[in-house]
Amino acid sequence: MFEKLRKGLKGIVNKISNSGFTEKDLEPLLWDLQLQLIGNDVSVEVAERVCVEMKERLVGTDAPRFGDKSDVVRTALMESLEAVMDGGNKLDLFEKISQSRKDGEPFSILFVGINGTGKTTTIAKMTHKLQQAGFSVVLASGDTYRAGAIEQLEEHGRRLGVRVIKHKYGSDAAAVGFDAVEHAKAQGINVVMIDTAGRMQTNRNLMDELQKVKRVVNPSFTIMVLDSLVGNDATDQAMTFNDYIGFDAAILTKVDADAKGGSSLSVSYLTGKPVLYVGVGQGYDDLESFDSQWFAEKLLAD
16 A cells, blocks of 8 residues: 555655755655656646745754764654645544434435446445444445446445335436435434435536535535545546535555555645545445544555
């Protein structure tokens, strides 16, 4: 996980540790840091921000002239990464769901994203996590286009012991979501998880349809599912979906296979929306909570 970026940052930490902490000393090294970040799928804007944070933390720092300064540099970089990622509004999704349950209303979550990001599998993982927390769940098969999509969600539903609300292929996805919410109200189910067809952010017709789904269902929460392996395109997708559809938080999938990790750093900063979880495998338990400290520690671990 993040091997390439982690090795690059380790090299930068070593270089800075062997230099002085004046602006003149740091300028070429911070430029190297910026290039290292950009080369690992961090957006230019975010890379620049990390370097500004580093400069503010290091210039004039009282550090031993000849001793080991690596701990000082590593701490400064860790704090810089955390500061950049903490731009996303933190939230407690389970607290929101608990409040909705107290109010006697189902909490509906709409999952959006392009093709192949792993939305359906992520929904199953989230369902498992909610069940472990004591919430009841119903699934809505709003992907009425992709062959096998309904059957895939039904198989997850069978394994997890939850009902799947579905219509036939080609049906109105908004109607499926609406029916699932009504079912949850009637049966006293806590959470509705709504799958949707993957769509490219450049396809205007499909994005219009997704707007309709959101308007009809009026979900309590919208999650954008992003594939970390597509690098900077994940950030572009997030920004376009946020502008056109709007979402409350993101989940990054396939992080276990991501050697660069730049999208993890960029998405939250550029959209102002938090990354809630990262997918680190195919099992139902392979969904880890994401926060800035977790990410920085992963990148700077020895």
